[in-house]
Amino acid sequence: MDLDKHDSADSGRGRPQQPVASAAPVVPAEPAVPAAPAVPADPAGAIRASDADRDRIADILREALAEGRLDAEEHSDRIDAVYRAKTVGELEPIVRDLPAGASDARPPRRQPASYTYGPELPDGPTENLVAVFSSSTRKGRWRVGGRTQAFSLFGSIEIDLTEAMFGQRLTVINATSIFGNVEVRVPENISLRGSGTGIFGNFEVDTLEAADPEAPVVVVNGYSVFGNVEAKPKRGKRIADLHDRLRKHLGR
Secondary structure, eight states: OHHHHHHHHHHHHHSOOOOOOOOOOOOOOOOOOOOOOOOOSOGGGGSBOOHHHHHHHHHHHHHHHHTTSSOHHHHHHHHHHHHHOOBHHHHGGGGTTSTTOGGGGSOOOOOOOOOOOOOOOTTSOOEEEEEESSEEEEOSSOEEOSEEEEEEESSEEEEEOTTOEESSSEEEEEEEEESSEEEEEEOTTSEEEEEEEEESSEEEEOOBOOSSTTSOEEEEEEEEESSEEEEEEOTTOOOSOHHHHHHHHHTO
C-alpha cells in the first residue's frame, strides 16, 4: 500500500503542472452612438418627381427608340421604371447613357420673378385710338393700360410698346381696320398672342412666348375689312427691368 502511494506521488512529481486559467476581466460595453442621418450628396435628387418630369424622361426614351439607341424591350423596361420612380434622383439614371443626359431629368429651376405689377384693374379706363382719314401714333415712354381700342377708317394707327411700361401683366388691344392700317409692335421679351379675321384684308399676329413666365402678355384681337392689322415683335427691342422703370415713373 505504502509503495503504491509512493509511486503515485513520484509519478505526480514528474508531470508538468497545468496552469490554472484565470477569468478574463469583464469590460463594460460602451453605449452605442446613434449614426448621423445620411445627407444626400445632391439634395435636388430628393425632389419628388412630377408627372411633367416623368413625361419629359419618356420623351427622351421615345427619341432614343426612334434613333435605334434602344431596342423595344429596353425601351419598355425603362418606361416602366420611369412611371415607378418617386423622385427626380430615380429618374436620372434611366437616361444617363443617352445623348439628352441626366441633366434633362431635373426639373427646370424657376427663376425668381423679374416683373412686379400693380393691382389688376379689369374695369379700368379703356384707351381709344381713332384714325379716320388720318393717322394716330402711340409710342415712346408711356404706361400701358389694361385695354386699348384701336379703330382705323381710311387711316393709320401705330402702337409701339417697345419702350412702354406695363402696369399689369395682361394687356388687350382690340383692333378694327376698315380700308385702313393698324400696326402693333412689342419688345422681344414679352408674350404676344391674338386672333382675328381678315375680310378681303389681312389680320396677322406673330405669336411669341417669353422665356420668363411672369413677363407681360399682349393679346391683339379684332378684324380687318379691306384693310390690315399686324402685330409682331420689333427686332432688337427688349425691356430689361419693367419693375424698376415703372417704379421710377410712378415716383415710388
